[in-house]
Amino acid sequence: MGAFDTVSLRDLLAKATPRPWKACSANDGHCSCGLLWSVPADVVLLATYVPRDDEISVPIVNDNTQLIAAAVNALPGLLDEMESDKAGADQWHDKCLLARQERDQLRAQIQELEIAFRVG
Numbered sequence: 001m002g003a004f005d006t007v008s009l010r011d012l013l014a015k016a017t018p019r020p021w022k023a024c025s026a027n028d029g030h031c032s033c034g035l036l037w038s039v040p041a042d043v044v045l046l047a048t049y050v051p052r053d054d055e056i057s058v059p060i061v062n063d064n065t066q067l068i069a070a071a072v073n074a075l076p077g078l079l080d081e082m083e084s085d086k087a088g089a090d091q092w093h094d095k096c097l098l099a100r101q102e103r104d105q106l107r108a109q110i111q112e113l114e115i116a117f118r119v120g
């Protein structure tokens with residue numbers, strides 16, 4: 001299904017530390033520690049850093065951490081929507097195939113009738 005493996009993603013989600021994940025929200029959300037937390041487990045999962053020119057890693061504002069938390073938290077819902085859309089598309093595909101078969105059968109019947117009554 002698609003360009004990536006939804007089953008593997010769900011497996012990774014199931015094995016990972018429980019969600020929701022959140023970026024550190026100290027200092028009214030302006031903390032720059034870069035820590036990513038699991039809310040239910042109440043543990044730090046990782047810290048995001050960016051190296052400076054002097055090669056000393058310093059914490060950056062929580063932008064990267066907030067992106068990771070938002071993406072991981074949204075992933076189960078996105079997978080649900082994707083699989084639902086796929087199921088809907090499969091149903092329409094089946095309906096189209098049936099409609100084409102019916103059309104072809106009706107065309108064949110019309111041809112037989114035209115021949116039988118020498119119409120057209």
Ligand SMILES: [Zn+2]
Nearest residue numbers: 024026031033
């Ligand atoms: Zn912090």
